[in-house]
Amino acid sequence: xxxxxxxxxxxxxxxxxxxxxxxxxxxxxxxxxxxxxxxxxxxxxxxxxxxxxxxxxxxxxxxxxxxxxxxxxxxxxxxxxxxxxxxxxxxxxxxxxxxxxxxxxxxxxxxxxxxxxxxxxxxxxxxxxxx
Numbered sequence: 001x002x003x004x005x006x007x008x009x010x011x012x013x014x015x016x017x018x019x020x021x022x023x024x025x026x027x028x029x030x031x032x033x034x035x036x037x038x039x040x041x042x043x044x045x046x047x048x049x050x051x052x053x054x055x056x057x058x059x060x061x062x063x064x065x066x067x068x069x070x071x072x073x074x075x076x077x078x079x080x081x082x083x084x085x086x087x088x089x090x091x092x093x094x095x096x097x098x099x100x101x102x103x104x105x106x107x108x109x110x111x112x113x114x115x116x117x118x119x120x121x122x123x124x125x126x127x128x129x130x131x
Contacts, residue, residue: 019052020045061127071120081113089118093125 012021024045031041073093078086092098092105105122107115 017049019049023048057130058127062124065123065127067120067123068116071117072124073118073121076114076117076121081109084114084118089122092122093129096126099126 009021027044
């Protein structure tokens with residue numbers, strides 16, 4: 001059965017495929033130009049939809065977390081405070097066994113040493129890794 005493409009926007013909206021609904025025509029033009037198989041075209045549409053959903057999920061989670069803006073590990077000065085090990089801090093993002101165990105991280109120190117920055121940076125890092 002052949003369907004008219006005019007009904008595609010409505011069907012995509014009903015299926016909640018917002019990104020596919022906005023890009024399918026431009027991707028179809030590219031697919032025709034580059035002679036993609038139907039499977040390649042469909043895979044590209046699915047990939048774009050998944051990327052957009054991931055971006056929206058991350059934005060929503062970051063908004064809900066209400067973390068201070070700009071507090072990331074890449075802009076933390078590890079040399080400014082003695083006793084903060086950069087490798088150990090990054091390991092907390094890689095080896096998440098402490099999260100699985102439900103362990104807490106405690107930050108102690110005087111004002112202005114970067115406790116909030118480090119805690120927020122770890123939060124950003126974990127959210128970006130889908131945790």
